[in-house]
Amino acid sequence: GVLNLMVCGESGLGKTTFINTLFQTTLKHADPQRRRELPIRRTVEIDVTRAVLEEKSFNLRVNVIDTPGFGDNINNRKAWQPLVDFIDDQHDSFMRQDQQPYRGVKFDLRVHAVLYFIKPTGHGLKPLDIETMKRLATRANLIPVIAKSDTLTAQELATFKSRIRQVIEAQEIRIFTPPLDSSSLGGGDDEPAGHGDSTPVATQDTAAIEHARQLIESMPFAIVGSEKKFDDGKGTMVAARKYPWGLVEVENDEHCDFRKLRSLLLRTYLLDLILTTEEIHYEAYRRLRLEG
Amino acid sequence: GVLNLMVCGESGLGKTTFINTLFQTTLKHADPQRRRELPIRRTVEIDVTRAVLEEKSFNLRVNVIDTPGFGDNINNRKAWQPLVDFIDDQHDSFMRQDQQPYRGVKFDLRVHAVLYFIKPTGHGLKPLDIETMKRLATRANLIPVIAKSDTLTAQELATFKSRIRQVIEAQEIRIFTPPLDSSSLGGGDDEPAGHGDSTPVATQDTAAIEHARQLIESMPFAIVGSEKKFDDGKGTMVAARKYPWGLVEVENDEHCDFRKLRSLLLRTYLLDLILTTEEIHYEAYRRLRLEG
Numbered sequence A, B: 001g002v003l004n005l006m007v008c009g010e011s012g013l014g015k016t017t018f019i020n021t022l023f024q025t026t027l028k029h030a031d032p033q034r035r036r037e038l039p040i041r042r043t044v045e046i047d048v049t050r051a052v053l054e055e056k057s058f059n060l061r062v063n064v065i066d067t068p069g070f071g072d073n074i075n076n077r078k079a080w081q082p083l084v085d086f087i088d089d090q091h092d093s094f095m096r097q098d099q100q101p102y103r104g105v106k107f108d109l110r111v112h113a114v115l116y117f118i119k120p121t122g123h124g125l126k127p128l129d130i131e132t133m134k135r136l137a138t139r140a141n142l143i144p145v146i147a148k149s150d151t152l153t154a155q156e157l158a159t160f161k162s163r164i165r166q167v168i169e170a171q172e173i174r175i176f177t178p179p180l181d182s183s184s185l186g187g188g189d190d191e192p193a194g195h196g197d198s199t200p201v202a203t204q205d206t207a208a209i210e211h212a213r214q215l216i217e218s219m220p221f222a223i224v225g226s227e228k229k230f231d232d233g234k235g236t237m238v239a240a241r242k243y244p245w246g247l248v249e250v251e252n253d254e255h256c257d258f259r260k261l262r263s264l265l266l267r268t269y270l271l272d273l274i275l276t277t278e279e280i281h282y283e284a285y286r287r288l289r290l291e292g
């Protein structure tokens, strides 16, 4: 399978680190260099690199679409334009290729998910966040995340999440929500439906619905990333950030929501992200183009 | 004495918390509300409040000039203008009052120090930081600080400080540096020169020069602030930020440079900040006005 993932946010919010952490923690023998060796497209504002995540039963090509320079200028008027153009261009490109009866589609970079990195100010969303997310949400699966969430205490994080949710609701920004009735419900975390799983279907669905609800309650996900590993105090080397006052563990649900986001992106809802992009966002684009 | 202190930086960088922490840790029976009860001037972009720090031998009125909204917009072109205008206006106002032979000066808000809060991205300074600091540095004592420095590991902080210093040097931004030959050298930390201090003058100067050198080496100061107190594990209640992975102590030099900055502002170099403002910055402004 192929996952096209856009990461968006000001520089210094840990986007590169997050992507590398995602790969490193997914593969037992991950080579973080792999990502940087295969740039497939680069402009001033859009930077696409490719990585392949391969394990015994798991083979996924991930195209990462980075947005360097976004929001870094003194004047960020329409900073969202290159992102919006890129997303639309991919639908456009697919449409044209699809219309060629014999050659077919060779190149599909339609964006399956946009991770929007929010600064951990503790206050709320800034005007640029709102304006950008509005325009991204109508074109692709938008997943806002709280960057560098180890900046926030447990209480500040809870308050911040609820403020962000209020603004998202008030501004009518439709973010990606794990569907409670999709094909993924039969799949759980690792096993495709009906494969060697002896749990009765009803229990499976209940567990899956509960899983979806927990994910929804944690949104926007609080992210911490790290390419470094440290001893967790019990002899295991874990991805973590080491401070003079303690160790922040990336894969510790008490410290951040990294594992929830990872399973959403690469397992539980991978298929939903791809299908909704092809069936909903692409179709919406196609209809607009054919009408307009 | 009176200290006029401007704090500048995007919202959410902990400026309000820092000011409250400064007051709370300076007074044993500080009333954090005191600051907010006495607003003396408020415009869209400039917000002045007053606080009085009084202890047995210590009586200081602090006017805090806040800059709400700075850098928060999509277009931040000339976001520095209200700050620059405010600083110039105070010199101007003083000049006019001074020129009135009988009434004299009633109102002096000339800015003695500007604390510029830098986002802890770990990368470097953004264009807005550079443009703003350039214009502030020529008009007042500029003290850049790294906001929310508990976002950075010890190594990231060292790298970040050195990158910031490189840019400041390359851009020729003159920041406030503890002078190595001023009147404060006789003063040390608490005792004014010659008062009950039996240390030989040469040793005093060496210690003071060493103190100044340590301050200079720590710049830009890494700031952590907190209005909350927690048990430090040894039975003492300290200003700190409590995370699931540990306690960041505001007054712990291993955790941040809060104490260094506090002593610079309120003790060791308080007089220098005031005198350089009156003798250097004010005179420069006056000369420009009389020539222009």
Ligand SMILES: Nc1nc2c(ncn2[C@@H]2O[C@H](COP(=O)(O)OP(=O)(O)O)[C@@H](O)[C@H]2O)c(=O)[nH]1
Binding pocket: A010, A011, A012, A013, A014, A015, A016, A017, A018, A147, A148, A149, A150, A151, A223, A224, A225, A226, A241, B121, B122, B123, B151, B152, B156
């Ligand atoms: N506090 C904190 N710092 C982080 C985190 N992830 C990365 N960083 C640091 O933030 C800085 C910028 O990270 P980078 O991944 O280059 O950010 P990007 O510009 O958004 O790609 C580096 O010093 C990282 O080590 C995190 O989760 N928490």
Ligand SMILES: Nc1nc2c(ncn2[C@@H]2O[C@H](COP(=O)(O)OP(=O)(O)O)[C@@H](O)[C@H]2O)c(=O)[nH]1
Binding pocket: A121, A122, A123, A151, A152, A156, B010, B011, B012, B013, B014, B015, B016, B017, B018, B147, B148, B149, B150, B151, B223, B224, B225, B226, B241
């Ligand atoms: N990580 C961290 N957070 C802080 C620090 N100081 C304040 N905060 C938090 O940052 C948020 C914004 O602080 P505030 O003082 O209102 O920022 P201001 O908008 O610049 O005045 C609040 O949730 C504070 O608790 C700090 O030193 N480190």
